[in-house]
Amino acid sequence: MTLPAKFVERVLRDLGGTEGAALCAALDAEPPVSVRLNPAKTGADTLPAGPDAGLPVPEAAGLPALAIAGRVPWSRDGRYLAVRPSFTLDPDFHAGAYYVQEASSQFVGHLLAAVRTEGARILDLCAAPGGKTTLYASLAGPDGLVVANEIDRRRASVLADNVRKWGTGNVAVTTCEPRALGDFEAWFDVVAVDAPCSGEGMFRKDPDARGEWSEGNVKQCAARQDEILREAWRALKPGGTLVYSTCTFNRDEDEGALERMAAWAGDEIAESEETAVEDAWGIVCGRVGAFRTFRFYPHRTCGEGFFAAVARKSFDAGGRVRAPKARRTVFAAVDRKTAGELARWVRNPGGMRFAAVADTCYAWYAAQADAVRTLSEALPVIYSGVALGQVFKGVLKPDPALAFFDGLNRGALHAAELDDEETLRFLRRQDIAAGGLAEGMNLVCSRGRALGFAKRIGARVNNLYPNSLRIIKQ
Numbered sequence: 001m002t003l004p005a006k007f008v009e010r011v012l013r014d015l016g017g018t019e020g021a022a023l024c025a026a027l028d029a030e031p032p033v034s035v036r037l038n039p040a041k042t043g044a045d046t047l048p049a050g051p052d053a054g055l056p057v058p059e060a061a062g063l064p065a066l067a068i069a070g071r072v073p074w075s076r077d078g079r080y081l082a083v084r085p086s087f088t089l090d091p092d093f094h095a096g097a098y099y100v101q102e103a104s105s106q107f108v109g110h111l112l113a114a115v116r117t118e119g120a121r122i123l124d125l126c127a128a129p130g131g132k133t134t135l136y137a138s139l140a141g142p143d144g145l146v147v148a149n150e151i152d153r154r155r156a157s158v159l160a161d162n163v164r165k166w167g168t169g170n171v172a173v174t175t176c177e178p179r180a181l182g183d184f185e186a187w188f189d190v191v192a193v194d195a196p197c198s199g200e201g202m203f204r205k206d207p208d209a210r211g212e213w214s215e216g217n218v219k220q221c222a223a224r225q226d227e228i229l230r231e232a233w234r235a236l237k238p239g240g241t242l243v244y245s246t247c248t249f250n251r252d253e254d255e256g257a258l259e260r261m262a263a264w265a266g267d268e269i270a271e272s273e274e275t276a277v278e279d280a281w282g283i284v285c286g287r288v289g290a291f292r293t294f295r296f297y298p299h300r301t302c303g304e305g306f307f308a309a310v311a312r313k314s315f316d317a318g319g320r321v322r323a324p325k326a327r328r329t330v331f332a333a334v335d336r337k338t339a340g341e342l343a344r345w346v347r348n349p350g351g352m353r354f355a356a357v358a359d360t361c362y363a364w365y366a367a368q369a370d371a372v373r374t375l376s377e378a379l380p381v382i383y384s385g386v387a388l389g390q391v392f393k394g395v396l397k398p399d400p401a402l403a404f405f406d407g408l409n410r411g412a413l414h415a416a417e418l419d420d421e422e423t424l425r426f427l428r429r430q431d432i433a434a435g436g437l438a439e440g441m442n443l444v445c446s447r448g449r450a451l452g453f454a455k456r457i458g459a460r461v462n463n464l465y466p467n468s469l470r471i472i473k474q
């Protein structure tokens with residue numbers, strides 16, 4: 001499908017003939033492929049920083065399916081790939097060792113480089129499928145919390161799957177209107193709005209985006225963005241950081257949204273720390289009032305079309321921390337014996353809190369456990385912390401999410417390492433051989449990374465990989 005005529009007309013007008021034509025040509029070229037490594041599962045966090053450093057050969061990163069071609073310069077864990085592998089058939093993809101994420105959008109992490117994110121409370125207001133949520137989760141660490149909200153329930157469940165796989169245990173997934181989160185006033189250190197938009201920046205990666213584009217849709221998106229920004233601002237604490245991003249070039253949705261916001265938020269909007277950007281990256285930097293803005297054009301930058309902006313909420317903005325009243329009790333205390341059994345399964349039991357939600361036991365890092373409880377009592381939280389599983393007669397039947405958790409105590413059970421062929425059988429939920437498994441519950445691993453659980457009873461093996469994650473492709 002060709003580019004929408006009105007879009008081309010506007011781009012040629014706004015950027016001029018030569019540059020506009022270069023952008024349109026780039027939108028018809030092959031997109032680069034990139035991933036973001038999971039530092040907790042690849043050791044990427046131990047690599048030296050700097051644009052030319054920290055580029056592991058694939059074997060060193062333990063990711064043989066990835067032909068790593070280079071580092072995404074603004075993203076410590078971002079890597080370009082020389083070829084697009086079959087991610088579906090790569091066990092490391094299923095283990096949450098990396099997230100397939102377009103390079104430009106990884107810039108939101110760089111925008112937070114000068115912000116104390118470790119231990120921070122971060123709201124990701126438009127979060128599915130979770131590209132940025134998983135990035136924020138790695139930045140927030142065990143003392144921090146990412147509240148990842150997605151208005152669309154079906155997309156929220158994909159988001160929750162990706163959060164489980166990423167395995168940081170510091171995310172709460174909610175599914176509600178932004179207004180419900182705006183009611184958590186001045187609650188968050190960072191609020192990120194990755195707004196629903198007209199998607200012009202996705203015109204080459206996602207051909208459907210071309211068909212869905214219309215001037216009417218641009219207007220609708222702009223109005224929606226204005227509403228979301230109002231709620232984001234309410235949720236942000238004075239001194240906190242707002243990150244606004246879209247994957248469109250459209251100025252009504254990008255700079256326009258910030259200008260309209262400036263009209264009502266005025267001098268509550270303050271400048272953030274400067275963001276270091278090298279000329280070679282090709283990013284077009286600008287300003288809208290106190291907002292610093294960053295435009296990514298595919299003919300200048302190795303990534304898709306993207307727009308990002310950052311500012312702080314002034315300390316003078318005032319406003320008290322407020323949360324809605326509890327509507328229900330969600331967490332039920334577990335007895336001492338159950339808590340003892342749960343403690344066995346995590347590496348840092350002293351730093352975690354345990355409780356049951358319905359019939360499943362969960363763990364949350366202590367620093368944010370009360371915050372998650374408060375959220376859960378007021379909002380639809382569909383996943384939070386780490387689901388440990390159900391306890392029957394004092395013994396835990398582990399939840400599939402526990403295998404992905406980077407704080408799992410591997411000493412709690414036997415780890416069965418499968419070869420690639422057997423791993424694919426496991427991921428397809430087919431029968432696997434009993435040979436390498438111990439009697440009882442096993443942690444199933446591939447290349448040392450955990451994928452799930454299987455229970456051996458004599459010569460029989462119950463494959464406990466969840467149906468919902470099962471590979472269907474041959």
Ligand SMILES: C[S@@+](CC[C@H](N)C(=O)[O-])C[C@H]1O[C@@H](n2cnc3c(N)ncnc32)[C@H](O)[C@@H]1O
Nearest residue numbers: 126127128129130131132151152194195196224
């Ligand atoms: C650009 S996508 C988010 C991508 C995500 N941040 C990531 O990095 O993977 C925007 C999301 O906003 C959601 N959305 C749509 N309408 C919304 C609204 N009125 N309020 C909040 N979110 C909305 C969409 O369902 C979509 O998942």
